[in-house]
Amino acid sequence: MATRYTGLCIGVTGLNANDNPGPGIAVIRALKAGLGDDIRIVGFAYESLEPGIYMQGLVDKTYQLPYPTAGTGALLERLTYINNQEKLTAIIPNFDAELHNFIIIAPSLLKIGIRTFLPSLAQLQVRDKANLFEFGNKNGLPVPPHYKLFSAADLPHVTEELGFPLVIKGKFYDAYIAVNMDSALKAFKQLEAAWGYPVIAQKYIKGTEINVAALGSGNGSNLSIVPMRKLYITEKGKAWAGVTIEDNALVELADQFAKATQWRGAYELEIIRDAEDQLFIIEINPRFPAWIYLAAAAGQNQPAALIKMSMGENVTPFNSYETGKLFIRHSWDQVVDIAEFQKMSAFGEL
Amino acid sequence: MEKLPYERPYIKRLTPGAMNKFGSHSGAQPFKHIDGVQVTNLIAAYGSPLFVLSETQIRRNYRSAYRAFSTRYPKVQFAWSYKTNYLNAVCQIFHSEGSWAEVVSGFEYRKALGNGVAGNKIIFNGPSKSKEDLMLAIENDSLIHIDHLEELNLLITLSENLTDKPRVAIRVNMDTGIFPAWDRFGFNYENGEAWNALTKVVASGKLRLTGLHCHIGTYIQSTSAFGIAATKLADLALRCKTVLDQTIEYLDLGGGFPSMNTLKGAYLPGTDTLPSIDDFAEEICNKLINSDFAPNELPLLILESGRALIDDAGYLLGTVLANKRLADGKRATVVDFGVNILFTSFWYDHQISPAQDFSPHTENMAIYGPLCMNIDVIRENINLPLLNPGDHLVVHKVGAYNMTQWMQFITFRPAVVLIDERQNIHLIKAAETLDYIEENENVPGHLKAK
Amino acid sequence: MKIKKNIATSENGFVFNPATGDSFSGNAMASVILLAMKNGVNTAEIKADILKKYDVSVAQLDRDWEDWIIQLKEANLLELELNHGN
Incomplete structure (x- = not known):
C-alpha cells in the first residue's frame, strides 16, 4: 500500500557493519520500519568491503564517496552526480569525520533538492573531544x-x-x-x-557504561531520548549487547545538553555511572549510534523522525519507550561473487 | 590509419582498507592557465622550474583583507611583512595599495627605504637590530618595536642627546590559549615583564611610547586566540593611560593568519576548515570596540599579515624528470623542483595539479625533488594521474616564504615572473647564473686553476 | 615472460588471481596486453602490435614495458621462469 513516503530516496553512509560498526545499516532498518519497505535506499561507501554494499535487501544501490580529506568541493560534485541518477530526498551522514563537510555543503544540497537535518558547525565544535571539558564546565555538565x-x-x-x-x-x-x-x-x-x-x-572513570541516543529539535528540546545500558562490550569498547533502561537523570542530562547547544539532529551521549551513582559524560557523538535500531524497536524511531523533520513535518516528541528491550548484535557471513567486489572497487558503484 | 591514443599499462590492486587520512581521490583537474596565461608558454619562455605570481590575486587579497577590517573598525593600517616575500615588485604592489613596511632586519629596513617607503611608515621588528640599524631608524622616525631589555637599554643610550624622542613600541608575548605560545619574542604579559618594560620606557624620559605590539604565532587556526590577544593589548594600553599617563596611539596585532594550505597531519583540507580573514576581523574588531576605550580614543589597529595575503597568489611550475618504482612497488615521480626552493613542503601537503589533460586513472605516488638528498620530498603521498617525463606540474599556494627562504643549493634558483592585471608577463627576478653565485667568491692565488 | 595460466581476466579490465585471491583493475592498455599475454603471444609481438596501433615511440614503450613487468611481478601474476644455470 502506497504511503506518503513511498518512493522517497534516502542516502545513508556508514555501511561498515563490521566489528567496529558504523550506524548505517541500523539507520536503514529503522527507516524501513518507520517509513515503509517501499522507500529507496542509496548507500554511500568509502571502502569496497563495507558489508552494507552487498546487502541487497536493505541497500538498493551503493555509490562510493570521496574521502572527507578530499574536501567539500569533491563531495558536492560527487553527490550532484549521484543526485542526477537518483533524485535523492534526503541524506543521513553517519560518520563523525564526514560531518564537517556535510554541514558545509548542506545549503548547496538543499538547492538541488536534498534535505539534511544536521547541527551547525559551531554545535559540532563545542562537543568535540578537544572542547568537551570546557563545554561541560561552562554548562554544568559533568565531564571528566x-x-x-x-x-x-x-x-x-x-x-x-x-x-x-x-x-x-x-x-x-x-x-x-x-x-x-x-x-x-x-x-x-x-x-x-x-x-x-x-x-x-x-x-579514566570506572563504572557502568550507558549510552543515550537522542534527537535534538534544533530549538533547545529533544524529540526523542532512549538510554541503553551496555551489557556486553567488545575489545574495542563497542556494545555487543545492551538493554533499554529508564532513569530520569539520564533524560535530564540529554535535555540539559539540548538546551545548552540547541542541538539539531541526532546525537549520542556516552556516559559512565560510577560507584557513587554519579554520571559522567565521556563523549558526545554528533550522529546516530550503531545500536539505533534498538531505539526504534523500543518505540522511538529516531531515523524516521529525523527524515520527517528534514521534510518540514511537525513531529510530536516521543514520550515513552519500552524498557527491557534487549539487542544482541550478531555477525553474518554475506556471500557474493568476486566480480561484485571488483565492480565496486573499480567503478565506485554497485 | 590514425593511431589510437596511448597510455602506459597500469594495474592497481583492489584492496579493502580501513578509512585512513590519505584519500584515494586526487580531485585533480588539469590546471593549464594562470590568469589567462598558458602554463606551457610560461615554461617555454622562462624555463622550468618557474615561480609565477599573480598581481590580480595579490591586489584582490589585500583589498578583501582591508575591507574585512576597515568595515568593522574606524582606523586600520596594514604593513607588508617583508620576510614573507620581499621581491621589490611584490613590495611595491602592497605599498601602492597603501601598505606600510614591516621589517625585521637592517637588510629589510634598507630594502624598504629603497622601495621609497617613508621612514615613518616603516615598522622595525625583530630580536636583531644593530646599533647602526637603530640609528638609521631613529633618524627616519620609524616605529621601533623593542624585543628585549638589551635593545631597550641601547635605545635609551642612543637617545641620550636627541631632541626628538624616538617612537617606540613594546612587543608583548602572552598566553592566548594556543600551542605553542611564542614566548621567545618580546616581553611576557602574564608575568609582568611587559609592564616593567613599559614603565622603564616611560621612566627613561628619552623615548616616546607610541604603540603596543604582539604577534601570537603563525598559522593560527582559531579566531578566539586573536580575540584574547586584542583584549590583553587593549587592557595594557588602558593601563598605560591610567597609570603611566601615556596614550597608546596604535595596537599592532601582528600577523599569523593562515593561508588556505593544508597543514601536514591535518585531516580535512585547509580550504574547508580554516577561518577566513573576515572571521578574524570580526573577532579582533569586536574585542577592541567592546573594550573600555572611549569611542573617539580607539587606537589605530595595525596588521602585519603576510602569508594570508600572498600565498595563493604564487604558483610553482615544474616538470616531471623521471618515474620509478620503489622497493615496495609504490610509484615515485622525480620532478625538477626540490625542497630547497619549496621550503613550505616541509609543513604543507601542497596541492599539485598536472598542467595537461590526462586519463581518469590515478596512482598513489611520492613526489621527489631533483636534489641528491634523501630529505628532498615534495609529497610523501599524493594521488595523481599517470605522469610522463616532460609533463608539467603546477604547485599551488606557494607565494609566502618560498621566495625568501629558498636556498641556493646544488643548483640555481629559478626565475620569478609576475602576471599583471592586463595579463602582461614581467620577469621580476631572473634565474641565477654561475657568475652571480660566484661573484663574491675569492680563490687565493696558490689555489687558482693553472 | 608468461602470465600465470589460471589468472582470470575480464573485459572490464579486472584481474583475479585464484591462487592468491588478489584482485586488480587495469587501464585499457593493461587489458589489451594481459589478454595477449594470456593467449601466449610473446613480448616482441605484443610490442610490435602496440607500436602499429598506438601513438607511442619505441623508447617510451620499452621504458613502460619494464615498469609493466615490475608491476606484474609485484602483483604475483607472472609464471616463475626457473633458470637452472646450465
Missing part, C-alpha cells in the same frame, strides 16, 4: 578532566595529573586505556599518526 596533547613531551605531567589508568583518544576516532607510561606513549604515537592533533588524555 582532560588534557590536549601536542607532543609526547606533554605526557609526563599529564599522567601525573590524571594518574593511571587514563584514556588516550584520537581527534576523530579510537581510544586506548593506558595503564602505564609505555602504553600511553604507544597510544599517543598511533593516534597522532592516524588522526593528527590534538590527541586527548582523559581521566
Whole structure:
C-alpha cells in the first residue's frame, strides 16, 4: 500500500557493519520500519568491503564517496552526480569525520533538492573531544578532566595529573586505556599518526557504561531520548549487547545538553555511572549510534523522525519507550561473487 | 590509419582498507592557465622550474583583507611583512595599495627605504637590530618595536642627546590559549615583564611610547586566540593611560593568519576548515570596540599579515624528470623542483595539479625533488594521474616564504615572473647564473686553476 | 615472460588471481596486453602490435614495458621462469 513516503530516496553512509560498526545499516532498518519497505535506499561507501554494499535487501544501490580529506568541493560534485541518477530526498551522514563537510555543503544540497537535518558547525565544535571539558564546565555538565596533547613531551605531567589508568583518544576516532607510561606513549604515537592533533588524555572513570541516543529539535528540546545500558562490550569498547533502561537523570542530562547547544539532529551521549551513582559524560557523538535500531524497536524511531523533520513535518516528541528491550548484535557471513567486489572497487558503484 | 591514443599499462590492486587520512581521490583537474596565461608558454619562455605570481590575486587579497577590517573598525593600517616575500615588485604592489613596511632586519629596513617607503611608515621588528640599524631608524622616525631589555637599554643610550624622542613600541608575548605560545619574542604579559618594560620606557624620559605590539604565532587556526590577544593589548594600553599617563596611539596585532594550505597531519583540507580573514576581523574588531576605550580614543589597529595575503597568489611550475618504482612497488615521480626552493613542503601537503589533460586513472605516488638528498620530498603521498617525463606540474599556494627562504643549493634558483592585471608577463627576478653565485667568491692565488 | 595460466581476466579490465585471491583493475592498455599475454603471444609481438596501433615511440614503450613487468611481478601474476644455470 502506497504511503506518503513511498518512493522517497534516502542516502545513508556508514555501511561498515563490521566489528567496529558504523550506524548505517541500523539507520536503514529503522527507516524501513518507520517509513515503509517501499522507500529507496542509496548507500554511500568509502571502502569496497563495507558489508552494507552487498546487502541487497536493505541497500538498493551503493555509490562510493570521496574521502572527507578530499574536501567539500569533491563531495558536492560527487553527490550532484549521484543526485542526477537518483533524485535523492534526503541524506543521513553517519560518520563523525564526514560531518564537517556535510554541514558545509548542506545549503548547496538543499538547492538541488536534498534535505539534511544536521547541527551547525559551531554545535559540532563545542562537543568535540578537544572542547568537551570546557563545554561541560561552562554548562554544568559533568565531564571528566582532560588534557590536549601536542607532543609526547606533554605526557609526563599529564599522567601525573590524571594518574593511571587514563584514556588516550584520537581527534576523530579510537581510544586506548593506558595503564602505564609505555602504553600511553604507544597510544599517543598511533593516534597522532592516524588522526593528527590534538590527541586527548582523559581521566579514566570506572563504572557502568550507558549510552543515550537522542534527537535534538534544533530549538533547545529533544524529540526523542532512549538510554541503553551496555551489557556486553567488545575489545574495542563497542556494545555487543545492551538493554533499554529508564532513569530520569539520564533524560535530564540529554535535555540539559539540548538546551545548552540547541542541538539539531541526532546525537549520542556516552556516559559512565560510577560507584557513587554519579554520571559522567565521556563523549558526545554528533550522529546516530550503531545500536539505533534498538531505539526504534523500543518505540522511538529516531531515523524516521529525523527524515520527517528534514521534510518540514511537525513531529510530536516521543514520550515513552519500552524498557527491557534487549539487542544482541550478531555477525553474518554475506556471500557474493568476486566480480561484485571488483565492480565496486573499480567503478565506485554497485 | 590514425593511431589510437596511448597510455602506459597500469594495474592497481583492489584492496579493502580501513578509512585512513590519505584519500584515494586526487580531485585533480588539469590546471593549464594562470590568469589567462598558458602554463606551457610560461615554461617555454622562462624555463622550468618557474615561480609565477599573480598581481590580480595579490591586489584582490589585500583589498578583501582591508575591507574585512576597515568595515568593522574606524582606523586600520596594514604593513607588508617583508620576510614573507620581499621581491621589490611584490613590495611595491602592497605599498601602492597603501601598505606600510614591516621589517625585521637592517637588510629589510634598507630594502624598504629603497622601495621609497617613508621612514615613518616603516615598522622595525625583530630580536636583531644593530646599533647602526637603530640609528638609521631613529633618524627616519620609524616605529621601533623593542624585543628585549638589551635593545631597550641601547635605545635609551642612543637617545641620550636627541631632541626628538624616538617612537617606540613594546612587543608583548602572552598566553592566548594556543600551542605553542611564542614566548621567545618580546616581553611576557602574564608575568609582568611587559609592564616593567613599559614603565622603564616611560621612566627613561628619552623615548616616546607610541604603540603596543604582539604577534601570537603563525598559522593560527582559531579566531578566539586573536580575540584574547586584542583584549590583553587593549587592557595594557588602558593601563598605560591610567597609570603611566601615556596614550597608546596604535595596537599592532601582528600577523599569523593562515593561508588556505593544508597543514601536514591535518585531516580535512585547509580550504574547508580554516577561518577566513573576515572571521578574524570580526573577532579582533569586536574585542577592541567592546573594550573600555572611549569611542573617539580607539587606537589605530595595525596588521602585519603576510602569508594570508600572498600565498595563493604564487604558483610553482615544474616538470616531471623521471618515474620509478620503489622497493615496495609504490610509484615515485622525480620532478625538477626540490625542497630547497619549496621550503613550505616541509609543513604543507601542497596541492599539485598536472598542467595537461590526462586519463581518469590515478596512482598513489611520492613526489621527489631533483636534489641528491634523501630529505628532498615534495609529497610523501599524493594521488595523481599517470605522469610522463616532460609533463608539467603546477604547485599551488606557494607565494609566502618560498621566495625568501629558498636556498641556493646544488643548483640555481629559478626565475620569478609576475602576471599583471592586463595579463602582461614581467620577469621580476631572473634565474641565477654561475657568475652571480660566484661573484663574491675569492680563490687565493696558490689555489687558482693553472 | 608468461602470465600465470589460471589468472582470470575480464573485459572490464579486472584481474583475479585464484591462487592468491588478489584482485586488480587495469587501464585499457593493461587489458589489451594481459589478454595477449594470456593467449601466449610473446613480448616482441605484443610490442610490435602496440607500436602499429598506438601513438607511442619505441623508447617510451620499452621504458613502460619494464615498469609493466615490475608491476606484474609485484602483483604475483607472472609464471616463475626457473633458470637452472646450465
